[in-house]
Amino acid sequence: MIPAQFDYAAPATVQEALALLSEHGDEAKVLAGGQSLLPVLRMRLNAPGIVVDISGIEELKEITDQGEAIRIGAGATYADILASPLVQEHLGLLHKAVAEVADPQIRHRGTVCGALAHSDPAGDVGAPVLALDATMEVQSRGVVGPRQVPAADFFVDLFETAIGDGELLTAVTIPKHTGWGSHYEKFVRVSHQWAIIGVAACVRAEGGTIAEAKVGLTNMGSVPLRATAVEQALVGLAATQEALAEVCSRAGEGTDPPSDLNGQADYRRHLAGVLTRRAVLAAAGG
Incomplete structure (x- = not known):
């Protein structure tokens, strides 16, 4: 037009x-x-x-x-x-x-x-x-x-x-x-697409243990979101798949993501947990 x-x-x-x-x-x-x-x-x-x-x-x-x-x-x-x-x-x-x-x-x-x-x-x-x-x-x-x-x-x-x-x-x-480690994990169906969901993780690790963590969520609500409860729970954990799995799985709790052709809200909440674990682990150098 x-x-x-x-x-x-x-x-x-x-x-x-x-x-x-x-x-x-x-x-x-x-x-x-x-x-x-x-x-x-x-x-x-x-x-x-x-x-x-x-x-x-x-x-x-x-x-x-x-x-x-x-x-x-x-x-x-x-x-x-x-x-x-x-x-x-x-x-x-x-x-x-x-x-x-x-x-x-x-x-x-x-x-x-x-x-x-x-x-x-x-x-x-x-x-x-x-x-x-x-x-x-x-x-x-x-x-x-x-x-x-x-x-x-x-x-x-x-x-x-x-x-x-x-x-x-x-x-x-x-x-x-x-000096902080960082990673942006973006999930899309095709290259260059708007994010179906994205996770921005910034981590300060000391000796393989997370000392501070910051996690932002893309397309999990009407505005960008901060996963503050997950950030707090990550402090003191070892930067390993096993240690991070349960905490990161809660990243989608309390969010209100959209439901559309790319995925329903519950699917996005599940993805948020999976991608948060990947992003935090990558940022921590795990």
């Missing part, structure tokens, strides 16, 4: 973008890489009055070392993240998850922040970012400095986030997890 007619603006600065968003309110939609927005426009699931293209704002493309954290600007593409030595060294889980996103063509256009703002629960970056205790930087016009939104408070509902009208997600800041 052809999108409904809309106006187009390509601001050169964040302040220019915020001015446009403030002026047009909910009639405006932000375009970064376009890999989430353009299909929505083509299917006429949304018909904005104006599209604000932030892909030319250079300050949003930076990936910088903030000391204890890595800051990823809203214009940084998946390909930029895969090529970043900072991400590879300090955010291994995000690096591995991004490598599972679609194909190279999409990874050279799409952005992590764009995917976070779109908030599709089947997307591959929400669960890793949530598990890594990230903070979203949300800016609005006339306010000094960004509003800091923890990832746990950012995802509100299906395709809904804490970004308000006239606001712009400008960056995500993620604490360094240097």
Whole structure:
């Protein structure tokens, strides 16, 4: 289909973008890489009055070392993240998850922040970012400095986030997890498909025993989820198949996954346990 007619603006600065968003309110939609927005426009699931293209704002493309954290600007593409030595060294889980996103063509256009703002629960970056205790930087016009939104408070509902009208997600800041093992286990029927379910695991092991664990779940509810009970139960366990099996099997408890042609909810809950065990074991080096 052809999108409904809309106006187009390509601001050169964040302040220019915020001015446009403030002026047009909910009639405006932000375009970064376009890999989430353009299909929505083509299917006429949304018909904005104006599209604000932030892909030319250079300050949003930076990936910088903030000391204890890595800051990823809203214009940084998946390909930029895969090529970043900072991400590879300090955010291994995000690096591995991004490598599972679609194909190279999409990874050279799409952005992590764009995917976070779109908030599709089947997307591959929400669960890793949530598990890594990230903070979203949300800016609005006339306010000094960004509003800091923890990832746990950012995802509100299906395709809904804490970004308000006239606001712009400008960056995500993620604490360094240097030296932690990590793995992203994604289950799909065909290559490059949206995740039927995914598990993002980040583990700090000491002498073959799990000292800390963080586990995020993809497509197990209307938003990315954190398997906190499993995380707590994993501490002190040996990184072996036998030791992890019972704890990880409970990863799907309390979740509300969708039922569709790819699988029913109970099937997804079962898969969550299987994939969590695989992901945690791989992250722990078992």
